[in-house]
Amino acid sequence: MANSRDWVCVRLASYEEKEESEYLTQLYRGRTGLLNNTTFALLAPDGETLLAPSGRGPQFVLGKRGNPDQQAAPEDVIAFAEVLATKAKDYDHKGDLALLPEALDVRRALVVAACDNQPLVVLYAESDQARHKAKAQLAELAWSEKFVGRMQYIVATSREELGQISGLPKGDFVAIIEPGQFGLEGKALGVLGVAEEKADVAKLLRKGLKSYRRKDLPSREHRQKGRRADATWETVLPVTDEGKPPQRGDAPARD
Amino acid sequence: MTLLLPLLLAVAAQEPAPSQATVVQEQAAPTRIQWFGTLEQGLAEAKRTNRPIMMSAAAPSCGGIAGEW
Numbered sequence: 001m002a003n004s005r006d007w008v009c010v011r012l013a014s015y016e017e018k019e020e021s022e023y024l025t026q027l028y029r030g031r032t033g034l035l036n037n038t039t040f041a042l043l044a045p046d047g048e049t050l051l052a053p054s055g056r057g058p059q060f061v062l063g064k065r066g067n068p069d070q071q072a073a074p075e076d077v078i079a080f081a082e083v084l085a086t087k088a089k090d091y092d093h094k095g096d097l098a099l100l101p102e103a104l105d106v107r108r109a110l111v112v113a114a115c116d117n118q119p120l121v122v123l124y125a126e127s128d129q130a131r132h133k134a135k136a137q138l139a140e141l142a143w144s145e146k147f148v149g150r151m152q153y154i155v156a157t158s159r160e161e162l163g164q165i166s167g168l169p170k171g172d173f174v175a176i177i178e179p180g181q182f183g184l185e186g187k188a189l190g191v192l193g194v195a196e197e198k199a200d201v202a203k204l205l206r207k208g209l210k211s212y213r214r215k216d217l218p219s220r221e222h223r224q225k226g227r228r229a230d231a232t233w234e235t236v237l238p239v240t241d242e243g244k245p246p247q248r249g250d251a252p253a254r255d
Numbered sequence: 256m257t258l259l260l261p262l263l264l265a266v267a268a269q270e271p272a273p274s275q276a277t278v279v280q281e282q283a284a285p286t287r288i289q290w291f292g293t294l295e296q297g298l299a300e301a302k303r304t305n306r307p308i309m310m311s312a313a314a315p316s317c318g319g320i321a322g323e324w
Contacts, residue, residue, distance in 0.1 A: 004288045004289070004309075006306065007309045008291065008297050008301040008306045008308045008309070009289065009291065009308075010290065010292075010293075010308055010310050010311065011311045011312065012292070012293070012310075012311070012312040013313070013314065014312045014313055017293075017294075020293075020294045023294055024310075024312050027310065038313045039311070039312040039313075040311050040312075042307065042308070042310070043307060043308040044307055045301040045302055045304075045306055046301075047297075047298040047301060047302075047308060051307060084309070087307060088306075088307060091307055092305060093304055094305045095303070095304050096304070097289075097304060097306075098300075099296055101289055102293060102296065104293055108292070108315070109292070111315040111322060115315050115324045143289065148287065149288050149289045150287070152292070181322060182320065183315065183321050183322040184321055184322070219317065219323060222317070222320065222322065222323050223320045226320030226322070231322065233316035233320065233322075235316075239314070
């Protein structure tokens with residue numbers, strides 16, 4: 001069975017960063033010739049060589065061109081997992097995944113946490129030394145069995161970035177945050193100083209996971225509530241995809 | 256994007272290939288894939304560890320409303 005840790009899994013927020021958008025457009029572009037709302041590709045470690053056809057979603061790997069918003073068939077799930085397992089065997093890993101997996105910044109981290117319905121861990125430290133030490137500790141925890149895939153992470157670069165999060169202390173800290181329904185603000189569920197031991201940080205993360213309240217609104221209700229609350233997302237770059245399912249005449253998947 | 260999750264969750268599952276029932280069940284569970292959120296980090300880690308890359312991108316909004324893939 002495929003193991004996601006045989007792969008480096010990268011998920012970018014479309015229309016947020018120029019270089020990333022240009023890169024994604026090289027991987028796949030739709031009928032407009034511009035960046036799609038969604039992009040999916042399997043790549044060699046060089047980040048350039050495609051290992052399977054790229055497209056709007058994982059179904060393109062299987063040579064299917066359906067609407068990525070449709071339910072995946074169980075046989076496709078199995079076939080996709082097999083593709084991943086087979087392709088991963090071509091690469092001998094050198095060491096474990098170890099970098100702290102971060103979002104672009106606090107704003108993007110909050111909204112991604114809301115999208116994934118997960119807590120966000122925020123680290124802030126004035127001094128480089130304290131920040132590096134706390135970040136390394138957090139990275140170890142992020143890849144540990146107990147926490148892997150359960151939270152988002154961000155190291156804040158300034159206090160100004162933190163204005164949308166309530167309950168944060170004045171000094172340096174590691175905090176676990178519950179994003180609001182739309183990821184435009186958040187509140188601290190727990191806070192620690194950055195000099196604490198790893199075991200104490202782990203305790204903080206466990207506490208945060210336990211007290212986190214999942215938000216499971218159906219998609220339609222989420223959008224209705226969002227429109228009433230004016231919870232719109234403003235992309236940094238222009239959106240170049242109308243969000244329609246792929247149609248005949250779309251650019252073919254890149255092999 | 257939400258319904259792409261079953262395919263992606265299959266990657267994270269440490270179990271035998273999922274049946275329809277487990278696919279539905281997993282949709283309600285937290286995703287266990289740990290994503291890198293920047294291209295720079297992802298490429299660096301792939302090169303350092305010689306791992307292939309599963310690259311995904313989506314806007315963190317649906318119908319212009321924030322907080323949903």
